[in-house]
């Protein structure tokens with residue numbers, strides 16, 4: 001499977017309207033001609049609308065079950081676009097679910113190890129990580145780390161994982177490594193959240209094969225849906241070959257800037273096409289959310305009364321559907 005790494009373009013209109021740029025807003029090099037063309041008409045949502053229509057027409061997006069699946073639930077947080085809020089969502093949704101009393105395991109499946117540092121775990125002090133689990137059959141329970149939040153646990157990633165995409169190629173049952181590994185700890189947790197890398201390579205395939213659900217963070221920007229077709233293609237391939245029950249259950253709109261009309265239009269458009277799988281709670285763009293990882297804390301610990309903390313708490317209620325905690 002090809003490793004189509006795509007970086008996230010961002011609309012200039014949203015940046016200019018945003019007073020204090022956060023790290024997420026740093027201008028990026030290599031913006032496409034297509035994007036530049038779009039800048040001339042930030043209010044025209046034609047591109048976004050036709051992308052949404054194409055996605056809905058082309059991909060088998062099954063009806064959502066009326067009820068939430070039973071616990072334990074395994075969610076892959078995936079979008080091969082970089083910087084859309086996968087890790088921020090894995091860490092903060094995980095923390096907010098843990099606050100509700102669920103036992104949560106965040107699995108860092110990204111060689112960048114951002115979920116690991118974001119949860120205050122120093123990769124340099126680790127003997128084992130998800131790399132050893134996937135490549136060397138180390139039991140996953142041997143590398144589960146506690147965090148500073150009760151009920152919230154982490155399987156960390158180190159930079160070793162960068163080699164895994166290549167090392168996995170000749171490996172036996174290379175797509176099913178993570179699925180097999182988590183089997184032994186599933187009964188200890190209510191939620192497993194897998195933070196995927198910004199690619200569609202073998203690591204992401206492992207996450208999609210291990211999960212029952214995919215949660216897709218989508219940034220509230222003009223090119224929000226760019227590349228989503230590739231992700232949905234991959235999900236369909238995994239469903240056909242490895243994991244027939246995989247369901248895109250959750251779309252989370254991230255980095256919403258209430259000061260721009262564009263953000264609101266993007267949310268409306270995505271909702272119109274993807275319906276109930278789009279969470280009602282939208283994550284605002286706030287500097288506090290981008291500061292929390294450098295303190296190794298989820299937002300509910302770093303700034304419990306902030307807008308970001310409130311949004312992720314609401315999201316946790318929505319995603320859990322109020323299911324009774326299974327393990328204590």
Ligand SMILES: Nc1ncnc2c1ncn2[C@@H]1O[C@H](COP(=O)(O)OP(=O)(O)OP(=O)(O)O)[C@@H](O)[C@H]1O
Pocket residue numbers: 022023024081082083084085086087088089110112114196197198254255256283284285286287289290291293
């Ligand atoms: N709601 C938000 N408000 C402000 N900044 C945010 C928000 N969500 C994420 N960020 C910041 O945006 C950057 C990208 O977010 P994050 O790391 O969660 O994305 P990602 O999809 O995991 O990226 P990658 O594809 O590189 O793994 C980070 O610096 C993060 O702190």
Ligand SMILES: [Mg+2]
Pocket residue numbers: 086087088110114195196197
């Ligand atoms: Mg990330």
